[in-house]
Amino acid sequence: MSSIIQLTSITKFYQVGEEKVHALDGVSIQIQKNEYVAIMGPSGSGKSTLMNIIGCLDTPTSGLYELNDTSVSDMNDNQLAKIRNKEIGFVFQTFNLLARSDVLHNVELPLIYGGIGSMERKKLARAAIERVGLTDRIHHKPNELSGGQRQRVSIARALVTQPSILLADEPTGNLDTKTGDEIMMLFDTLHKEGNTIILVTHEEDIALHAHRRIRLRDGKMEVDEPIKNRKILTRPTTVMA
Amino acid sequence: MKFVFDEFKEGMAIAFAAIRANKMRSVLTTLGIVIGIVSVTLMGTAIEGLNRAFNKSIAALGSDVLYVQKWSWGNHNDDWWIIKNRRNVRIKQAKDIEKYSEYAQAVNPVTGTRRNVIYGQKLVENVTIIGTGAYWLETSGSTVAFGRFFTPMEADGGRPVCAIGSEVAANLFPNENPIGKNIKIGGYAYQVLSVFDKQGSFLGLESLDNRVYVPINRFFQEFMSHRSDLQIMVKAKSVEELDNTKEEVRGILRRSRGLKPKDQDDFAINQQETLIQTFNTIGGVIAAVGLFITGMSLFVGGIGIMNIMFVSVTERTREIGIRKAIGAPRRTILLQFLMESAALCLIGGIIGIIIAFPISLIIDTFLPTAMPLSVVFIALLVSIIVGVVSGFLPAYRASRLDPVDALRYE
Numbered sequence: 199m200s201s202i203i204q205l206t207s208i209t210k211f212y213q214v215g216e217e218k219v220h221a222l223d224g225v226s227i228q229i230q231k232n233e234y235v236a237i238m239g240p241s242g243s244g245k246s247t248l249m250n251i252i253g254c255l256d257t258p259t260s261g262l263y264e265l266n267d268t269s270v271s272d273m274n275d276n277q278l279a280k281i282r283n284k285e286i287g288f289v290f291q292t293f294n295l296l297a298r299s300d301v302l303h304n305v306e307l308p309l310i311y312g313g314i315g316s317m318e319r320k321k322l323a324r325a326a327i328e329r330v331g332l333t334d335r336i337h338h339k340p341n342e343l344s345g346g347q348r349q350r351v352s353i354a355r356a357l358v359t360q361p362s363i364l365l366a367d368e369p370t371g372n373l374d375t376k377t378g379d380e381i382m383m384l385f386d387t388l389h390k391e392g393n394t395i396i397l398v399t400h401e402e403d404i405a406l407h408a409h410r411r412i413r414l415r416d417g418k419m420e421v422d423e424p425i426k427n428r429k430i431l432t433r434p435t436t437v438m439a
Numbered sequence: 440m441k442f443v444f445d446e447f448k449e450g451m452a453i454a455f456a457a458i459r460a461n462k463m464r465s466v467l468t469t470l471g472i473v474i475g476i477v478s479v480t481l482m483g484t485a486i487e488g489l490n491r492a493f494n495k496s497i498a499a500l501g502s503d504v505l506y507v508q509k510w511s512w513g514n515h516n517d518d519w520w521i522i523k524n525r526r527n528v529r530i531k532q533a534k535d536i537e538k539y540s541e542y543a544q545a546v547n548p549v550t551g552t553r554r555n556v557i558y559g560q561k562l563v564e565n566v567t568i569i570g571t572g573a574y575w576l577e578t579s580g581s582t583v584a585f586g587r588f589f590t591p592m593e594a595d596g597g598r599p600v601c602a603i604g605s606e607v608a609a610n611l612f613p614n615e616n617p618i619g620k621n622i623k624i625g626g627y628a629y630q631v632l633s634v635f636d637k638q639g640s641f642l643g644l645e646s647l648d649n650r651v652y653v654p655i656n657r658f659f660q661e662f663m664s665h666r667s668d669l670q671i672m673v674k675a676k677s678v679e680e681l682d683n684t685k686e687e688v689r690g691i692l693r694r695s696r697g698l699k700p701k702d703q704d705d706f707a708i709n710q711q712e713t714l715i716q717t718f719n720t721i722g723g724v725i726a727a728v729g730l731f732i733t734g735m736s737l738f739v740g741g742i743g744i745m746n747i748m749f750v751s752v753t754e755r756t757r758e759i760g761i762r763k764a765i766g767a768p769r770r771t772i773l774l775q776f777l778m779e780s781a782a783l784c785l786i787g788g789i790i791g792i793i794i795a796f797p798i799s800l801i802i803d804t805f806l807p808t809a810m811p812l813s814v815v816f817i818a819l820l821v822s823i824i825v826g827v828v829s830g831f832l833p834a835y836r837a838s839r840l841d842p843v844d845a846l847r848y849e
Contacts, residue, residue, distance in 0.1 A: 255842045276768045283766020294761045298456050310449050311766040
């Protein structure tokens, strides 16, 4: 089976004044379908840059990035936007919901940009909202929701286009431990349902939910190993709302 | 197509949500456009009024009538002093045209002055007294409401008879039939033969109804020397023959005034056309200058919109980042902000028209006009264009934002 993500010798330089900063320096990674990967590293290690490149928000200075066997490393802005829309579901630390729109509209938004018709859109959005257990909050604005609920809205938004990968950047960073655990349980369930999940975090505890750990340091791959002592949360995943 | 429509709907929703979210700011920004649209539409309405007044007045001159005068209505290429010193146009020239012209249907000498008119105890001051031949109705296109105009015999004989304008009639004879009554014009007695239909005013200035018409020969005896300057109205048999008539009249006049072949004409033959041309030149300049000056305020309003759109883009950098991250292409972001600024301006335009319309009704009371529908549509179109043009730069900047930077923006 071919990989969903194939990164080959990815480098990324930033020009800061006179100096060239190597955010990524020859990183190669393969990720298969339905993998559950944690990308770790201290700040400045290049993990954000790596996430931006995997998420097609940024392009590498050199190297090859193939997503679903399509090279995306030299696509233009609009092509990348399309890829992000169809293939990638983002879950951000700060949720990044549209404050003035209700839950339904927030979840619907990627489908609008994907050109899905109104009826179909509403149906898919409602299904995704139900999946994260927020059906009773469907017309609430983000500021009427708790942190955990907001993060679930953003997960629903990420899921709604049925993307190839879910890309979560410190998804529990702004949540308390209990809520964070609930969110991680949701990710675990989504993984069991066949989703490919990439988790960017600096918390060992959170990373333990994943099956594979990639550790970066100074823009280089330091560790790429399977996780043995996985953290399994035993509480039933249905009591999340 | 459906896709574009959805994007448009989304853009509209965002635009109005953004405008609603910053009510005060939106109102203040829109104010610039409102003022711009009000001034431009009112200027358009005023120009329309000017045109209407002119066209109405000019129609009275008749397109098939020539006016022989010392002065030309068009551009004065000749020296003012030379024209001033031309010999007066006299009654003899009118007689000669009448005698020799083949093309002329009616010839009518005219002159005028101002006098007080009295009937019994009633006095009307400063009435325009027109001394005219018998063919005033034919050459001027005016009509008599009741009674009859004086005959050629009465005109030549200088009988003390007159025809009065509707305003004079209303002032002197509020409750009586004026026909057959004797009035005093500048102290001389005249019998009223007829009353004219209401005609309005010339170029919105001089009332055409505050007039009394008397036979020109009588006029010469009582109000002015027969050597004074006249105007001769010559009605051609048809509009098509106007140029021929003009040439013929010119020849007759040159002979009548004893000009040698190499002498230049010492008279002018005017026609409606000349005045229209002169007006179009002047009116065009007035319109251009007026619209330019009022357009400036719209321009300033546009700059206000541009400024606020830059603020809006900066404020919503993060939102732009989110939208881009989940797959909004550049075009969508560009469209979103263009629609926001166009919507702002369109609202301004609509409010502007709502304000300008009652003001145009006030203008209508002293300069008959109406806000032309074309001006309304143009104003709305212009406000949308102003919105799109002034929103373009901020929207373009938004669409080019790097999603990574935009998401990181606090």
